[in-house]
Amino acid sequence: MVILILTGFFEEGYLEKNQDSLIPIFFSGSNVAFRRKVFEDVGLYDENCMIGEDQDICTRIVNSAWELYFQPKAVVGHKSRKTIKAFLKQWYRYGLHHPYIFKKHNPKSLMVYLKKKKAKREILYERTIYRKPFPLFILIFITPFLIMNIFLLLSILSVLLGFNILSLILGLITLGIGIYYFIPDISIKHPWRTVKFIFLRYLVNLALLVGGFLGGAKSKMIYIGATFDYKKRGSQ
Amino acid sequence: MTANLRNFFQVIIVRTSFPPLSLLYKILYMIAVRRAVLVLGSVNGVEAIYLRRGVSRNEIVYGLSDIDLSVIVNDNKKSGMTSVKEKVRSAYNRLSRFIPLFGQANREFELYSTSEFFRLYADYPILKYRFNEGKNTWRLLFGRDIVKDLPKLQESELYLTATKELEVWWSLVNAEFSSTHPLPQFGRKYLWYKAIAEASKVYLLICYGEKIYRREAALSEVRKYLNEEQNQCIEQVRRYMKNLTSKDNFLVDDVMKLFMELTSHACSEMERKVYGRTTRKRAMLPGLDCNDLIIEKEVSHKLEEIERYIQRELVAHLDYVSLVPQIYLGMNVLHNSDIDSLHLVLAQKDFIPVKKLRGLDSLLGKVRSPQELELLIKYKNVFLSLRIKTKFDCIWTPGKCPLFYSLVNYFLLDVIKKSERRKAFLSILPPDFEDCIRKRVARINEVISDPDVYKMKTLSFLRFFWGATRTKLLNNLLESDCIYIPLTSRQICEMASQRFPENSEWLNGLYGEYRKELQEEESQAYRFFTKSIDFLKRI
Amino acid sequence: MKNNLSISVIVITFNRAKSLQKALISLARQERQPDEVIVVDNTSTDNTKEIVLSFRNKLNIKYIYEKRRGIPYARNTGVKNATKDIIAFTDDDCVADRNWLKYLEIPFIKDPHIGVVGGEVSCLKVGQNIVAEFYSKNMPAREIE
Numbered sequence: 001m002v003i004l005i006l007t008g009f010f011e012e013g014y015l016e017k018n019q020d021s022l023i024p025i026f027f028s029g030s031n032v033a034f035r036r037k038v039f040e041d042v043g044l045y046d047e048n049c050m051i052g053e054d055q056d057i058c059t060r061i062v063n064s065a066w067e068l069y070f071q072p073k074a075v076v077g078h079k080s081r082k083t084i085k086a087f088l089k090q091w092y093r094y095g096l097h098h099p100y101i102f103k104k105h106n107p108k109s110l111m112v113y114l115k116k117k118k119a120k121r122e123i124l125y126e127r128t129i130y131r132k133p134f135p136l137f138i139l140i141f142i143t144p145f146l147i148m149n150i151f152l153l154l155s156i157l158s159v160l161l162g163f164n165i166l167s168l169i170l171g172l173i174t175l176g177i178g179i180y181y182f183i184p185d186i187s188i189k190h191p192w193r194t195v196k197f198i199f200l201r202y203l204v205n206l207a208l209l210v211g212g213f214l215g216g217a218k219s220k221m222i223y224i225g226a227t228f229d230y231k232k233r234g235s236q
Numbered sequence: 237m238t239a240n241l242r243n244f245f246q247v248i249i250v251r252t253s254f255p256p257l258s259l260l261y262k263i264l265y266m267i268a269v270r271r272a273v274l275v276l277g278s279v280n281g282v283e284a285i286y287l288r289r290g291v292s293r294n295e296i297v298y299g300l301s302d303i304d305l306s307v308i309v310n311d312n313k314k315s316g317m318t319s320v321k322e323k324v325r326s327a328y329n330r331l332s333r334f335i336p337l338f339g340q341a342n343r344e345f346e347l348y349s350t351s352e353f354f355r356l357y358a359d360y361p362i363l364k365y366r367f368n369e370g371k372n373t374w375r376l377l378f379g380r381d382i383v384k385d386l387p388k389l390q391e392s393e394l395y396l397t398a399t400k401e402l403e404v405w406w407s408l409v410n411a412e413f414s415s416t417h418p419l420p421q422f423g424r425k426y427l428w429y430k431a432i433a434e435a436s437k438v439y440l441l442i443c444y445g446e447k448i449y450r451r452e453a454a455l456s457e458v459r460k461y462l463n464e465e466q467n468q469c470i471e472q473v474r475r476y477m478k479n480l481t482s483k484d485n486f487l488v489d490d491v492m493k494l495f496m497e498l499t500s501h502a503c504s505e506m507e508r509k510v511y512g513r514t515t516r517k518r519a520m521l522p523g524l525d526c527n528d529l530i531i532e533k534e535v536s537h538k539l540e541e542i543e544r545y546i547q548r549e550l551v552a553h554l555d556y557v558s559l560v561p562q563i564y565l566g567m568n569v570l571h572n573s574d575i576d577s578l579h580l581v582l583a584q585k586d587f588i589p590v591k592k593l594r595g596l597d598s599l600l601g602k603v604r605s606p607q608e609l610e611l612l613i614k615y616k617n618v619f620l621s622l623r624i625k626t627k628f629d630c631i632w633t634p635g636k637c638p639l640f641y642s643l644v645n646y647f648l649l650d651v652i653k654k655s656e657r658r659k660a661f662l663s664i665l666p667p668d669f670e671d672c673i674r675k676r677v678a679r680i681n682e683v684i685s686d687p688d689v690y691k692m693k694t695l696s697f698l699r700f701f702w703g704a705t706r707t708k709l710l711n712n713l714l715e716s717d718c719i720y721i722p723l724t725s726r727q728i729c730e731m732a733s734q735r736f737p738e739n740s741e742w743l744n745g746l747y748g749e750y751r752k753e754l755q756e757e758e759s760q761a762y763r764f765f766t767k768s769i770d771f772l773k774r775i
Numbered sequence: 776m777k778n779n780l781s782i783s784v785i786v787i788t789f790n791r792a793k794s795l796q797k798a799l800i801s802l803a804r805q806e807r808q809p810d811e812v813i814v815v816d817n818t819s820t821d822n823t824k825e826i827v828l829s830f831r832n833k834l835n836i837k838y839i840y841e842k843r844r845g846i847p848y849a850r851n852t853g854v855k856n857a858t859k860d861i862i863a864f865t866d867d868d869c870v871a872d873r874n875w876l877k878y879l880e881i882p883f884i885k886d887p888h889i890g891v892v893g894g895e896v897s898c899l900k901v902g903q904n905i906v907a908e909f910y911s912k913n914m915p916a917r918e919i920e
Contacts, residue, residue, distance in 0.1 A: 014691055014889075028893070029866065030865055030869050030896055031869070031875075032864050032892070032894070033782070033879050034861070034862045034863075034890065035860065035861060035862075035883060035889070035890050036860055036861065044855075045846075045847040045851050047848055047851065048847075050846065053846055053850065064890070066888065066890025067886065067890060068892075069882040069889045069893070070892075071878050072895040074874070074876075074894030075874075075875060075895045076896055076897065077871075077872070077899040078866065078868065078897065078899060079794065079868040079870075079899050080906050081906055082906065084906060193908070687888045690885065690886035690889075691886065762881055762884055762885035763885075765886065
């Protein structure tokens with residue numbers, strides 16, 4: 001699940017409650033306010049939800065009659081983690097706990113999602129490739145990052161098995177996808193920073209993915225999660 | 237398809253519209269219609285599909301005519317599942333995306349539930365006229381014939397609603413006053429052919445009781461009643477139709493003048509026949525001073541420019557110029573925009589060439605303002621709107637809109653600038669006044685019961701509030717013979733405070749915040765939403 | 776016309792006394808003052824309690840110790856102890872802009888059907904470390920008053 005923190009990318013206004021969408025929009029717990037009656041209606045925070053409790057409660061509110069409103073003029077400044085290690089750990093833990101929320105609010109089914117290139121306001125993942133009831137809970141987001149890593153793994157595997165030409169081809173594909181994926185990080189003026197950013201982004205997404213997978217396993221589901229991507233400011 | 241490409245294909249098809257190719261085109265249209273019936277008819281819940289307008293009357297211009305459909309569906313609203321309406325709409329969207337012959341999905345495709353269909357017929361005169369006409373001109377393609385169940389129209393109703401049809405065509409030919417006409421040459425010619433033909437139909441109906449449904453027949457018939465100059469114009473229009481794609485000089489002044497003549501006659505005759513003997517209630521209208529009408533900086537700036545332009549270009553053609561507060565009491569304008577807005581009226585002495593009026597359009601086009609400044613020209617006994625913003629209330633005539641007429645005669649341009657306050661004066665009310673007020677009240681009550689009313693933008697809401705308050709206040713006064721009608725938001729606020737003194741304090745507070753919003757200052761108007769809505773529910 | 780809504784601000788904290796202090800200062804400087812501030816201490820071992828108590832004369836502040844470790848426990852404890860109409864949350868590593876509550880409150884007053892209002896989370900550039908830079912590429916960096 002992607003962390004779609006509503007931070008200045010959208011205009012002021014009511015959030016559209018698209019109840020067909022798998023990913024609910026939510027407000028980060030560092031800048032949110034509730035009417036007291038809302039807690040009486042939808043209940044308090046879920047105490048099983050160590051991380052992502054704000055996503056859980058917003059999902060419940062979306063499913064209720066209450067409206068959600070984004071007010072960009074109400075600003076809170078947030079300090080990011082100091083060290084890279086702490087940063088990665090934070091995102092690993094996000095990944096770990098998201099499957100629980102998914103499972104809680106959705107029926108058992110097999111779902112495969114593809115990322116839309118131009119996302120509409122709150123709905124980033126709209127193209128469902130496949131969605132059907134299933135005895136086991138399986139949720140897969142097909143993202144460029146995932147595909148890149150699959151090709152990377154295959155390429156490494158073919159090297160180990162001795163298929164050099166195949167591994168070269170796979171390697172090139174990996175590189176191609178990689179370039180496409182990391183383009184927003186590339187800044188010719190600051191080459192060293194580019195390298196650092198690419199490195200960081202790769203690790204963050206890996207942490208998120210691995211955390212997601214392990215968290216899913218813990219919740220008895222197969223979960224291959226979405227990635228932490230750049231969103232252009234003010235894009236619709 | 238880009239506009240240019242589309243025009244290119246249209247020209248080719250129009251030029252080659254002779255046998256055997258025309259037969260091919262006809263077949264293509266038939267196939268498209270059949271396909272539509274198949275696709276739309278297969279949706280569960282569709283009650284009827286009708287073919288409307290040109291194609292159903294066999295007046296097809298291949299390449300230019302659209303296939304216009306009306307679909308009527310069952311009322312069932314299943315919550316959580318896609319409603320029938322949504323399914324039909326998305327089916328039509330898919331259809332029209334691949335087949336360019338269909339009318340635009342958001343404008344020309346009509347989709348109603350059964351109850352909506354009957355209700356719109358009752359509430360909106362233009363639809364009353366068109367649906368009624370449909371009894372004779374629409375072709376039922378699928379399902380049961382619902383149109384025949386519509387209540388029969390009285391003759392006076394028929395004449396009244398027919399003038400609404402004129403407004404539709406006026407709003408289309410209005411594009412001539414825009415400095416950049418949206419249509420290519422052949423499009424304009426076709427539009428004028430249709431406009432003159434449809435205006436002739438209405439003219440023949442109202443003035444001579446003749447019901448003619450086909451355009452060519454109407455053009456032939458109307459010649460009997462027109463003078464030499466006008467007949468030449470009819471012939472001109474027919475020539476345009478025969479040579480749509482040729483690049484000859486297009487003389488817009490002649491057709492514009494003919495259209496306005498037909499409109500003027502039809503409206504006068506309608507008033508004589510419909511309102512001739514009705515007794516009317518009277519209205520007491522307050523005088524204004526320049527503090528009442530909050531003329532925003534933008535509007536004020538526009539007015540100065542316009543004054544200069546009028547002096548330069550138009551004053552020789554004009555009898556007088558008047559600035560009038562807007563007051564719409566019909567069903568079309570419910571949600572806002574008319575409160576504290578203005579009409580600028582130019583009374584023509586003789587016909588003003590279209591070119592000169594285009595200059596005014598470009599002046600107004602530059603500046604944006606929430607407060608509207610509508611332009612009207614007076615031709616003989618009708619007022620016609622230029623740059624139409626509100627839907628279809630764009631032809632005003634003495635019998636139909638005496639309120640408006642008295643305002644025009646009363647408020648001349650320089651009155652607003654003078655600081656002295658004018659006294660109140662009497663006017664006669666429009667004949668359908670009471671009916672309009674009652675219908676508006678019903679609609680307002682629906683709007684305020686819907687939680688979405690809170691989602692309105694602040695200024696829109698405030699304008700809606702003043703308008704709704706006025707309507708509701710008037711609703712309580714319908715019994716009296718002489719009704720006081722406030723014109724501006726300040727006067728509405730005053731009247732409401734007098735009738736409901738316990739609310740006087742917050743109403744005045746709200747008025748203050750409204751003024752701030754108009755000047756684009758930060759206001760606390762949001763604090764008044766709940767109170768305002770509760771107030772509207774109570775009065 | 777005076778507003779009729781009152782606001783409780785809840786801050787959950789764990790061993791971040793210094794940042795918490797900054798957060799509380801930003802609350803004290805709000806143009807629209809909170810009617811109540813509740814700090815839920817989730818088993819801190821530093822001088823969090825002292826810091827909180829030091830704000831007694833500037834804010835209507837309550838200190839609650841929550842012994843069950845975990846954010847949802849702490850949030851719920853905060854909610855149960857809040858007494859006002861609107862319950863706002865912010866974190867112990869955040870700094871609220873001066874007009875935060877002023878703008879946060881407006882939608883609640885305007886539309887009674889609004890249950891939640893969320894604001895913009897901006898990035899504070901604390902030291903030019905790589906993480907902050909990376910984050911600020913994704914989130915808007917704003918001057919916080």
